[in-house]
Amino acid sequence: MVEKTSDEILGKAYDSKLMKRLLTYVKPYKKYVVLAIFLNVFVAGLAPLRPYLTKIAIDESIANKDYESLTFITALLFASLLFQAVMQYGLTYFTQLMGQKIIYDLRVQIFSHVQKLALKFFDKTPVGRIVTRVTNDVESLNELFSSGIVMVFSDLFIIFWIFVFMFSLSFDLSLITLSVLPALFYATFLFRKKVREAYRDVRFHLARLNSYMQERVGGINIVQLFNKQKRELNKFKEINKDYRDANIKSVFYYAIFYPTVEILSSLAVALIIWYGGGKVFESTMTLGILFAFVQYTEMFFRPIRDLSEKYNIMQTAMASSERIFKLLDENTVIPDPEKPVIPGNIKGKIEFKNVTFAYNEGEDVLKNVSFTIEPGQTVAIVGATGAGKTSIISLLSRFYEPQKGEILIDGININNMRKEDLRKMICVVLQDVLLFSGSIKSNINLNNSEIPDTKIAEAAEMVGAQKFISGLPAKYDEEVHEKGAKLSMGQKQLISFARALAYDPKILILDEATASVDTETEILIQNAIKKLLSGRTSIVIAHRLSTIQNSDKIIVMHKGEIKEMGTHQELLAKRGIYFKLYQLQYKDQEITKTA
Ligand code: UTP
Ligand code: MG
Numbered sequence: 076m077v078e079k080t081s082d083e084i085l086g087k088a089y090d091s092k093l094m095k096r097l098l099t100y101v102k103p104y105k106k107y108v109v110l111a112i113f114l115n116v117f118v119a120g121l122a123p124l125r126p127y128l129t130k131i132a133i134d135e136s137i138a139n140k141d142y143e144s145l146t147f148i149t150a151l152l153f154a155s156l157l158f159q160a161v162m163q164y165g166l167t168y169f170t171q172l173m174g175q176k177i178i179y180d181l182r183v184q185i186f187s188h189v190q191k192l193a194l195k196f197f198d199k200t201p202v203g204r205i206v207t208r209v210t211n212d213v214e215s216l217n218e219l220f221s222s223g224i225v226m227v228f229s230d231l232f233i234i235f236w237i238f239v240f241m242f243s244l245s246f247d248l249s250l251i252t253l254s255v256l257p258a259l260f261y262a263t264f265l266f267r268k269k270v271r272e273a274y275r276d277v278r279f280h281l282a283r284l285n286s287y288m289q290e291r292v293g294g295i296n297i298v299q300l301f302n303k304q305k306r307e308l309n310k311f312k313e314i315n316k317d318y319r320d321a322n323i324k325s326v327f328y329y330a331i332f333y334p335t336v337e338i339l340s341s342l343a344v345a346l347i348i349w350y351g352g353g354k355v356f357e358s359t360m361t362l363g364i365l366f367a368f369v370q371y372t373e374m375f376f377r378p379i380r381d382l383s384e385k386y387n388i389m390q391t392a393m394a395s396s397e398r399i400f401k402l403l404d405e406n407t408v409i410p411d412p413e414k415p416v417i418p419g420n421i422k423g424k425i426e427f428k429n430v431t432f433a434y435n436e437g438e439d440v441l442k443n444v445s446f447t448i449e450p451g452q453t454v455a456i457v458g459a460t461g462a463g464k465t466s467i468i469s470l471l472s473r474f475y476e477p478q479k480g481e482i483l484i485d486g487i488n489i490n491n492m493r494k495e496d497l498r499k500m501i502c503v504v505l506q507d508v509l510l511f512s513g514s515i516k517s518n519i520n521l522n523n524s525e526i527p528d529t530k531i532a533e534a535a536e537m538v539g540a541q542k543f544i545s546g547l548p549a550k551y552d553e554e555v556h557e558k559g560a561k562l563s564m565g566q567k568q569l570i571s572f573a574r575a576l577a578y579d580p581k582i583l584i585l586d587e588a589t590a591s592v593d594t595e596t597e598i599l600i601q602n603a604i605k606k607l608l609s610g611r612t613s614i615v616i617a618h619r620l621s622t623i624q625n626s627d628k629i630i631v632m633h634k635g636e637i638k639e640m641g642t643h644q645e646l647l648a649k650r651g652i653y654f655k656l657y658q659l660q661y662k663d664q665e666i667t668k669t670a
Pocket of ligand 2: 464465466586
């Protein structure tokens with residue numbers, strides 16, 4: 076069974092708490108609401124007026140062969156139609172405008188909130204789900220704001236007016252029209268129940284479809300490399316089929332519901348013609364009233380039918396808003412201190428004091444880690460994969476918080492600094508380089524206009540990226556895409572180095588890629604690293620021990636613990652883990668050399 080997610084929240088059609096919160100988004104646009112209600116009163120009031128005018132035309136003008144009043148009433152009917160059309164235009168325009176403005180605000184709020192969340196949240200939340208919040212869910216709120224709220228109001232208003240006119244014309248006929256209501260209510264009740272269930276299935280399967288699509292497209296290279304297209308396609312067909320079937324099911328209920336309402340309304344009309352016709356024979360009722368009633372009855376059923384559609388809009392919107400608010404209420408954030416210490420001129424001393432950390436409670440990935448890095452020193456961290464090297468960096472950048480111990484920069488506990496200040500001093504060049512869609516330039520300065528073009532070029536020059544960039548057709552304005560597909564691994568690495576240099580941080584952290592590059596690029600990268608490290612405190616996580624032999628200190632990690640610490644020579648002399656690692660790599664190199 077597929078795991079059920081929040082995409083499945085069924086939702087009530089009306090939840091006063093949610094509604095209250097939703098209305099806070101309407102507040103800035105109060106004037107639109109007032110305008111919409113005002114227009115509504117006109118639109119809703121005009122329609123029920125027409126059958127009444129028809130009645131007068133039949134009973135008075137036609138009966139008395141009064142051409143003048145007939146012309147007048149016809150003109151009045153026409154004018155009311157025209158007027159209503161204009162009002163309707165304004166109503167549609169302003170409600171849609173309001174809806175769009177509200178969902179614009181919401182999307183901004185969601186994005187800005189999501190950006191603040193801690194990595195811990197993203198570890199457990201698929202990206203697809205967040206995207207769905209900003210797109211699908213917000214969109215269904217648009218429907219609520221632009222048609223839901225105001226239109227429900229207008230439907231109720233129309234029903235009210237029809238009632239007033241009907242009862243003032245004929246009590247008996249009104250009762251006849253109302254006599255089919257119980258059947259109608261029952262049909263509506265059944266419909267709502269069924270559609271609600273069908274709708275839940277639709278949502279559920281849509282969420283599955285989205286996340287499947289997202290993952291497979293994201294990993295398309297793996298899919299193709301392992302020739303999994305056929306298998307993936309079959310799986311996709313299966314999910315797609317479930318989605319289609321769920322949709323067909325909900326369509327089925329709609330297809331049955333509308334004709335049912337149609338039949339009931341025709342039945343009411345037939346009853347009225349039959350009963351009212353008799354009364355006309357007896358001359359206890361005029362033809363005009365009968366005629367007006369037929370129109371009222373038809374008019375009466377339309378908003379009732381629409382109300383059930385509105386019900387769905389409401390329900391979808393409530394479910395969506397519940398999901399959106401859940402995301403907005405998500406408070407997995409690493410808080411900034413209330414009274415932050417604003418670091419002055421940072422020298423770049425780093426201290427870890429007895430730091431213990433676990434991503435998941437009880438599974439310590441760092442155990443009692445302590446070390447000190449003096450300003451300007453270069454320290455290397457080595458160790459097998461999964462030893463906890465990247466975790467150390469994540470803690471230093473405050474992506475996560477340690478369970479025990481403290482981390483100090485220049486003697487200030489990083490918990491007492493604002494994350495913004497902390498991250499300004501640190502620049503991390505990650506294992507897997509991520510480029511954003513945009514130009515080479517924007518990938519180096521990350522759209523920070525304070526970094527001038529000359530500095531970008533200087534940084535690129537220093538890390539040796541200048542050569543390949545000047546070979547690109549558009550040079551610094553060359554567009555790269557999400558995954559930086561146009562560039563090689565090494566080139567991407569150089570870009571990220573240039574980024575670090577351009578930002579000129581006090582503390583530089585380098586999480587070296589395991590992927591090997593060609594010898595020429597390797598030399599470029601090694602030179603770039605040398606330039607990057609000089610004049611600042613640096614932590615280098617290196618897989619190639621050749622990179623780190625000159626570092627001031629080497630920390631050897633093993634299963635979350637520091638096992639050895641010292642210079643290259645000291646550690647070799649110790650003949651411990653580092654010595655073994657070195658020998659292994661040395662042997663490798665010997666083999667590749669002789670091969
Ligand atoms: P690290 O990511 O710190 O290992 O994970 P590392 O030393 O840098 O490894 P390489 O060389 O890049 O491959 C340390 C432990 O933390 C767990 C991992 O399972 C690993 O055992 N971990 C890591 C998590 O539980 N969650 C994470 O998000 C990351
Ligand atoms: Mg790592």
